[in-house]
Amino acid sequence: MNGAESLVRTLVNAGVEVCFSNPGTSEMHFVAALDKVEGMRAILGLFEGAVTGMADGYGRMAEKPAATLLHLGPGLANGLANLHNARRASTPIVNIVGDHATYHAQYDAPLASDIMGFARPVSGWLHSSNSPKTVAADGARAVQAAMQAPGQIATLVLPADTAWLEAEHAAPALPVPGPAAVSREAVDAAAKALKNGRKTAILVRGQALKEEGLALAGRIAAASGARIMCDTFAPRLQRGAGRVAIERIPYFAE
Template sequence: MNGAQALIRTLVDAGVNVCFGNPGTSEMHFVAALDSVPEMRGILALFEGVVTGAADGYARMADKPAATLLHLGPGLGNGLANLHNARRARTPMVNVVGDHATYHKQYDAPLESDIEAVAGTLGWFRTSQSTASLAADAADAVAAAQAGQVATLILPADVSWSEGAEPAAPHTPPTRRTVDESVVRAVIDVLQSDEPTVVLLGGHGTRERALRAASRIAQATGAKLFAETFPARIQRGEGVPTVERLGYLAEQVTYQLTDVRNIVLAGAKSPVSFFAYPGKASDLVPDDCKVHVLAEPLDDIAGALEAVADLVAPDVEPALQQAQQPALPSGDLTPQNWVDVIGALLPANAIIVDEANTSGLLLPTATAGAPRHDVLTLTGGAIGDGLPTAVGAAVACPDRPVICLQADGSAMYTPSALWTMAREGLNVTTVVLSNRSYAILKLELQRVGAESTGPKALDLLDLSRPDLDFVSLAAAMGVPGTRSTTAEELAAQFGEAIAQPGPHLIEAVVPTLF
């Protein structure tokens, strides 16, 4: 078999059986080889940022890597923003990036670029040097991905098309490292010190098993629980402990950590400000507060928390969220009331992909007591991941409703994801919060201390002239769409959308907060 056939067979044998792609000439033998390995599902996206965001969403929900197929350096570059988000989420992913044939590179063809330099910013990478080694390189790439990395395998065209390759056996998937008993004991000493303590959860620490253990610890010791600001995947709702997330604004975090003397990290990083602001601190750990690491992101976080809980709270039950949904609101839509519509009507076992940004600040409160659900957030802050992540989540979990809550400005980075939703018949209900503004940047314009808030500055943050028409845009992509301006309209349209199979879009017109 040729190199591409052996590559795909190796991926499938290692459990990677979905490939999101936007191929070009250098990848045509990979495309042709898909028919020889029917277990691999190929999904076309019209822009590489959708490809990479979809692979991210898939892996967050499937807990295993997807592959991407990208065209040379420019294709990898186009997908870089959502690869950044995936890297920050420690999402397992295998990028297959085509390259010029080895003998062709010397001619500096128009699409020649330093792919390795770009790939090196993401994690593991390798250029496969021969057809004979390609399958082994692919097995190594999967192993790197399974260890929580974005892995990039660069595939020269002649390595792909040449004959004589054989599939490689997959590596044994890595297991999460058990936290040493001495670390557990040291954290217990902190928790029992009577000093105000916070346990900050991240990574797999925001899954139900870890949340239950953390809640037991909090009940027994009085420690406060917080989750990182943008968790890769947090499980919440009825029957799951509710954990407040750290705020986005540094001022919020400062308030949340007032008088705290110890922070215990369980899969999370020590809190820092998202940006630098004149005259304000970057490190958000309070003065006279010590940071202790219970578990690193790739450790057995749930096991470490359970080890602590079994010693400090052996007979304590976790505090579980009771069923409680808001009443349906009425009147014109506002940033405050649209979230109550979602909270009141959220279906059981839903997956919320949240890129609502400023319009979604009250969403966690409105959905806290809704039926059990997962939430995927914007882990790396590179906007435009909402729609693609919803694609991947829907592919990974076809029997679960996916609710994509999407800011309008961010939606325009990757709107072609709607086309992939329609093509694949994915059960995604997208609510676009249309305030016709980069509202978060209006806020940041003030917070950075910029002196000018005149008409030219504000115009650069405005999304009118003309107003975006998401209903027409969705229709052009094959997705039925509606528009709502009142809570009653949103409730009727949302209820109808989630009751029907396939993708739907609702443009919810709301005023801006800022």
């Protein structure tokens, strides 16, 4: 088993079922592992922006990460616009970026670039594997980080030699902590604001824009007279007959 196969098996162990990809030569061992390992569906995108856009949409609806596979820094850069959207939406994504072999970095090849610099603005978690022996554990940590509430992009840089050299085994899935509890003080402050007799609005986002959250927001609005509103570009909003209607804040608020 090489590093790439140990990584793909680890992703499958952690519940990642889809990899949207636009690979190049540096990622061929990962591509071979995608073909070899059961449980991972590979979908080719003809442009990196399509790859990252599909991963964003998948993560919003499935509420778990897909993997991406991008070719070096230029491939990552081509996909940054939709990774920016995913970051704003708190979408879980495991973003895998191939790199030149570690020993080849000294030659400053034509496609060499500051991958970490490109990835940092859109990544909640960022790491570059430095050994095939640690790739599996790095992958498990990436999935754990992507699933951290409310969701984020975890970028794992995979140098080619860490993918093709011998690895030991896949890693098990790591536990994912739930969202932090809301303090009693915050609840009391919100209740006080709703009872002050002034015009009040409740801004709803994230998981609360699903059916259960909307129903609860509707009950609070009915009891308090507050308006319930959401962002113009809500990551996901459940709508339809019988559901509580919610106002979107106009894009041009003035």
